[in-house]
Amino acid sequence: MNDQQQDKPNVVLEQKKAADKAFTLPLRILRWLLPGDRIRTFVYLNLLAKPRKFLHRALNGFYRFDQVYEVLKGFRREFRGPFSILEFGTAQGYAFAKILYATRYLKMEDDVVVHGFDSFEGMSITDDEADQGLFSNDWIEGSYAASYDTLRDYCEKKKYRNYRIHKGFFEDSMTPELIEQLQEEQPILVWIDCDYYTSSVTVFERLLPILPTGCAVYFDDLEFNFGSRFTGEARLVHEVNSGKSAMTWN
Numbered sequence: 001m002n003d004q005q006q007d008k009p010n011v012v013l014e015q016k017k018a019a020d021k022a023f024t025l026p027l028r029i030l031r032w033l034l035p036g037d038r039i040r041t042f043v044y045l046n047l048l049a050k051p052r053k054f055l056h057r058a059l060n061g062f063y064r065f066d067q068v069y070e071v072l073k074g075f076r077r078e079f080r081g082p083f084s085i086l087e088f089g090t091a092q093g094y095a096f097a098k099i100l101y102a103t104r105y106l107k108m109e110d111d112v113v114v115h116g117f118d119s120f121e122g123m124s125i126t127d128d129e130a131d132q133g134l135f136s137n138d139w140i141e142g143s144y145a146a147s148y149d150t151l152r153d154y155c156e157k158k159k160y161r162n163y164r165i166h167k168g169f170f171e172d173s174m175t176p177e178l179i180e181q182l183q184e185e186q187p188i189l190v191w192i193d194c195d196y197y198t199s200s201v202t203v204f205e206r207l208l209p210i211l212p213t214g215c216a217v218y219f220d221d222l223e224f225n226f227g228s229r230f231t232g233e234a235r236l237v238h239e240v241n242s243g244k245s246a247m248t249w250n
Contacts, residue, residue, distance in 0.1 A: 064095075064218070064220070065095075065098050065099075065102070067189075067216060067218060068085075068098070068099055068102045068189065069102055069105075069106070071188055071189045071216050072102055072103065072106050072108055072112065072188075072189075073106065075188045075214075076106065076108060076111070080111075081108075081110075081111035081112060081185075082111060082112070082113065082184065082185045082186075083111055083112045083113075083185060083186055083187070083188045084112065084113045084114070084115060084182055084185040084186065084187050084188070085099055085103075085112060085113075085114045085115070085187065085188060085189045085190075085191070086115045086117070086182075086187050086189070086190045086191065086207075087099065087114070087115065087116050087117065087191040087193065088117045088118075088170065088190070088191065088192055088193060088194050088199075088200075088203050089117070089118060089144075089192070089193030089194045089195065089199075089220070090116035090117060090118040090146075090151070090165070090193075091118055091120075091144040091145075091146045091193075092144075092146040092147075092150075092151070093116065093146070093151040093154065095191060095193065095220075096114065096116045096151070096163075097154065097155075097158075099114050099189075099191070100114050100155065100158075100160050100162070100163055103162060104160070109160070109161065109162045110162070112162060112188070113162050113163070113164060113185055114162060114163045114164070115163075115164045115165075115166060116151070116163070116164070116165045116166065117166045117170060117173055117174070117203075118146065118148075118165075118166075118167065119167070119168060119169050120145065120146050120147065120148045120167055121142070121145055122141070122142035122143050122144050122145030122146075123140065123141055123142060123143040123144060123195065123196075124141065125141050126196055126198055128196075128197065128198050129231070130196075130197035130198065130230070130231050130232070130235055131196045131197050131198055131231070131232070132231065133224070133225060133231075148165065148167045151165060152165055166178075170194075170199060170202045170203055171202050174202075174203070174206045174207070179206055179207075179210060182207075182210060183210050186212045186215075187207075187210075187211060187212070187215050188212075188214070188215055188216065189215065189216045189217075189218065190203075190207065190211070190215060190216070190217045190218070191218050191220070192217065192218065192219045192220060192221075192233060193220035193221065194221075194233065195221050195224075195232075195233075196232070197231060197232050197233065197235050197236060200219075200232075200233050200236045201236060204236060204240065208240070219233040219234075219236075219237060220233075221233050222234050222237065
């Protein structure tokens, strides 16, 4: 696969100023129309702040799937498959279903296989310092437990044919045979929702040596511990960017 540069959107200062001005204009009108600070505050909190907060959450909730469409369209435009998308930490399958639908919407079901990896038993116990929250562990044993059968039945009901669900712990499900297969179905997007640093490392120990140039990697829990490079997925990002080999992790 040829080298591919990922275009990144730039934040234009003038556009930001225009957006800020557009938002503050209703506030200035509100101040002019309504008498008294109490009434203005009530109207602002209930008629402006609440809808704005709802819209912000709604947009951010879908934002992380924007890149799925961008990656798929980019590879469809520049290369020919077969490709694969890998999600680690599938749980109930919310993101997995969104990714599968993206391949259908873009008519790429014949070109992209979506792989989901999860034990379906929920979070396990870990005493590794890299997995601990600032004050306590943010996750409870058994959190995010899900049903493999329910997810499989959903995919069958929707008549998806380009999916594979790998049930088990990552060190067991990422077999040498699967790694060999992924060298034929080159990954174009890796979705890391492992929560723990130790789980994420297990993935990269096997996966990083075969990732092709241009593959996008998304980390769902990068802000754990405020994005500290000493814990969680942020630690793995720091180590990879620092040139630490996936073959020499310890």
